[in-house]
Structures are given as C-alpha cells and as structure tokens.
Amino acid sequence: TLLYTIKFEVAAMSLKNKVCLVTGASRGIGRGIALALGSEGATVYITGRTLEPSGRAPGSLSITAEEVTARGGLAVPVQCDHGVDEEVYQLFDRIKSDFGRIDLLVNNAFKGVHTIGKYAKTPFWEQGVDSWDDVMNVGLRCHFVASQCASKIMVEQKSGLIVNISSAGALLNFFTAPYGVGKAGLDKMSSMCGMELKKHNVAAVSLWPGLVQTEYIMSIKDTLKQNDTLPMDVSKGESVEYSGLAIVGLMNDKNLLQKSGKTMTTADLASEYGFKDVDGREHLSMRCLSKAVGIKYPTLGSFIPGFIKIPWSWIVAAVHKYY
Secondary structure, eight states: OOOHHHHGGGTTTTTOOOEESSSSSSSSHHHHHHHHHTTTTEEEEEEESSSSSSSSSSOOOOHHHHHHHHHTTTEEEEOOOOSSHHHHHHHHHHHHHHHSOOEEEEOOOOOOOOHHHHTTTTTGGGOOHHHHHHHHHHIIIHHHHHHHHHHHHHHHHTTTEEEOOOGGGTTSOSOOOOHHHHHHHHHHHHHHHHHHHTTTTEEEEEEESSSBOHHHHHTTHHHHHOOOOOOOOGSSSSSSHHHHHHHHHHHTTTTGGGTTTTTEEEEHHHHHHHHOOOOOOOOOTTTTTHHHHHHHOOOTTTTOOTTTTTHHHHHHHOOOOOO
C-alpha cells in the first residue's frame, strides 16, 4: 500500500542481499511471508514436504518459488521434513556453503493443522497421542533445532533475526490443549533464547498473526462462522502476506534488539511500522478494547475508538489462573 511504500521508500528492495529461510512455505502463512520477503529482493530458502503440486493439498514449493521470483526475489526451494533432524542439519549446511551467512529464520513449519481439526471437540483424555506429537514435534521441537542451527551462524556473524510464528493460543484457550501448550512453549522459547542472543547482536521474537485467510481456513470458513463458542468471520481475516509485511518491518527496524525475547502481534506491528494489508485493509490488534467488546457486543464495540488498547499485563492477569 501507499503507506507501506512511504515508510520504507528509503530502502526500496530493502532486503536485497539478505539471506532468509522460511520453513513450511508450500502454502499458508509461510508462503505469504516468502512472497513479502521476495518483494523486497531477498534470497529466500523455502522448505516443505511438497516440492511439486500433488493434488492432495493446494500449493507446493515450486509454485511458491515461481511467485517469489516474479516478485523480484531469489527463491531456493528445498524439500525438507522438519521432523527429521538430519534433513534440517543438511539444510543449514547448504545455506552456509552457498552464502556463508543467514540473516533471517522464520520458524513456521507446523504439522498439527489437521490433527487439531480431528480432535477439536474431543476431551484431551480421549485424544490419540498424535494430538500431542504432531504439534510438539513439528511445531515446537523442530523450531528449537532450527534455531540452534541458525544461531550458530548468526552469533558468529553478530547479526540476525529469528521469528517464531506463534498465536494467541499461547494465552487463550482454543482448539486443543496440546496446541495451547505448544504455542506457550514457543513464546517461552522466544523469550529465553531472545535474551541470550541479544548479547550477540541477534534477536529472536514470537509473532502472533490474527485469523489468517489460509487455504485451509478458507475451506472451513462456513463452519467457523457458525461456531457456537467463538464465531469467526474469515472475511475479516488477515491475508497470508500480512505477517510477511510485519517481518519486513522488523528486518528494517534499527531498534530491533529492543524487541528481542518479546511476543508481538502483526496488527500492533502494522500500527508501529505504518503498513496495511495487501488489499488496503487495517486490522485491529486483539488488545483493542473495541475488538474485545465487539466479540460479544458488536454494536457497542463499534463505538469504541480503535486506539484504546488493553495492557498486556491486564490480559495475562485475566487469563492465567494463579492462586
């Protein structure tokens, strides 16, 4: 958008010569992030298990790579199962051999989407152990492994950013218990690793997108809208590139180290960096009082100014049940 262009016009193609890795980029948020990085001229390694279109699921690494290249970036598709450590080690060895550096790691790979859908209405004690394993193995453990590999390079070069794609499920109770535990663990990992890395001029953060219009979410949009507990209007959701715009902002932030170890939302970063979604829409942060009130009282919420935000400390205090 014009606002986004003005904000970063001083650094057109601001990520040219930057080497980035986005895991889980065949589709969804990972694909969107790769496109946003490519639009800024970055070299983007993209990983996933689907190299070529299969017909079983939309998207593939080859399609994402073509789109990134068309945007002005250099895409390097690498078929990689992030549940297999050796494949991850080989991936980072290749990046170091090719470029000798890595400037950005986006930990986005996630295996638990369909598992969550399968068990969303099942009590945790009746779920299969795959409910835990799918979320924790490729969704938390693999991000720790990738962060270790990236950090060894970033600490040596004394620069870099690790972004862990998390969600409000770390704080609020929705989907399944393992999903919430996995996202809470990811945020804690960002906090502790971010504090350690900050000493070496490297940053690590957690990023919470809002409701995102991924291919899967769009396929179940009617079900989500009719949900009795928490109806979701997908038409108001973020595009898959919105998170990517937030990450471009982080990469251009001269005060990035001050954010290391912190958890932030895409909408809050949009407000700080001055960008809108790719279609010109503005999204309210989950901390906006109008959004919180509007969930139950839409009319009342519409009268509350969007700039009034609830402090994080209040939200945490209201949610966590400490005795």
